[in-house]
Amino acid sequence: MSMVYINGLNKIYPGHIATQALTDIHLTIEKGEFVGIMGPSGSGKTTLLHMVSTIDTPSSGAVLINDTDPYQMKKDELAVFRRRQLGFVFQDFNLLDTLTIAENIVLPLTLDNKPLAEMETRLKQVADRMNLSEILNKRPYEISGGQRQRTAISRAIVTSPALLLADEPTGSLDSNASRIVMESLESINRHERTTIMLVTHDPVAASYCSRIVFIKDGRLAAEIHRGDSRQTFFQKIIDTLSFWGGHTHELSSIRV
Numbered sequence: 535m536s537m538v539y540i541n542g543l544n545k546i547y548p549g550h551i552a553t554q555a556l557t558d559i560h561l562t563i564e565k566g567e568f569v570g571i572m573g574p575s576g577s578g579k580t581t582l583l584h585m586v587s588t589i590d591t592p593s594s595g596a597v598l599i600n601d602t603d604p605y606q607m608k609k610d611e612l613a614v615f616r617r618r619q620l621g622f623v624f625q626d627f628n629l630l631d632t633l634t635i636a637e638n639i640v641l642p643l644t645l646d647n648k649p650l651a652e653m654e655t656r657l658k659q660v661a662d663r664m665n666l667s668e669i670l671n672k673r674p675y676e677i678s679g680g681q682r683q684r685t686a687i688s689r690a691i692v693t694s695p696a697l698l699l700a701d702e703p704t705g706s707l708d709s710n711a712s713r714i715v716m717e718s719l720e721s722i723n724r725h726e727r728t729t730i731m732l733v734t735h736d737p738v739a740a741s742y743c744s745r746i747v748f749i750k751d752g753r754l755a756a757e758i759h760r761g762d763s764r765q766t767f768f769q770k771i772i773d774t775l776s777f778w779g780g781h782t783h784e785l786s787s788i789r790v
């Protein structure tokens with residue numbers, strides 16, 4: 535069963551000089567997969583994520599999410615679809631400083647008018663899984679970057695979305711915080727069976743995925759699967775990046 539089905543997708547940004555950001559993309563992501571998107575800067579990774587997250591519209595081709603075409607929906611329907619089916623995680627966390635960590639996490643449930651008891655149960659489950667239970671009464675400016683990103687991930691999964699979309703979630707974090715964030719995403723994928731699509735430049739972060747799709751100049755260039763060993767997968771990612779392009783500098787001293 536596919537969670538994301540992309541068929542013949544093209545994206546052209548109009549303008550004085552039009553940019554063809556994506557060309558004839560065909561990609562299927564099965565339910566429960568954890569897929570990374572990698573490629574050089576400007577290759578179209580974020581554009582692809584935006585097409586799936588319905589932030590922007592394709593120029594042509596089909597995008598189905600959970601067998602639904604979000605681009606056929608009315609504005610209100612789409613807003614509800616996004617709130618219930620999709621979770622979003624960004625590089626810069628996007629938390630509200632005026633709210634506590636607990637209030638930030640349950641915000642999507644508040645917007646959906648869920649009963650208080652249900653909110654409290656779900657908050658406890660998510661906070662336990664993301665190891666945030668001790669800091670629920672703090673505010674975002676009182677916690678570390680890694681804790682902020684885990685709060686943002688908690689907010690994204692509190693509605694139990696079918697699909698979690700993450701754009702460079704470790705981009706602002708040091709290597710230790712990145713590792714904890716990636717372990718959290720891996721745990722969500724394993725235990726909540728949430729399908730995850732992640733854009734990253736970071737080969738260590740990518741090594742937590744079950745499959746990596748490489749994009750070059752807006753086209754799918756290669757695809758590799760993890761298998762059992764994350765260490766071996768990391769090496770495969772480095773080899774593929776050095777062949778297709780991407781960030782492979784500064785990698786010699788990285789510990790997986």
Ligand SMILES: Nc1ncnc2c1ncn2[C@@H]1O[C@H](COP(=O)(O)OP(=O)(O)OP(=O)(O)O)[C@@H](O)[C@H]1O
Pocket residue numbers: 547549553554555573574575576577578579580581582
């Ligand atoms: N809103 C926009 N208007 C016009 N061109 C755009 C727009 N967004 C992206 N582009 C162009 O589309 C191409 C793909 O951009 P995209 O941001 O998807 O790449 P990326 O692989 O995510 O890059 P990076 O790794 O640097 O974030 C680039 O040539 C970019 O300049």
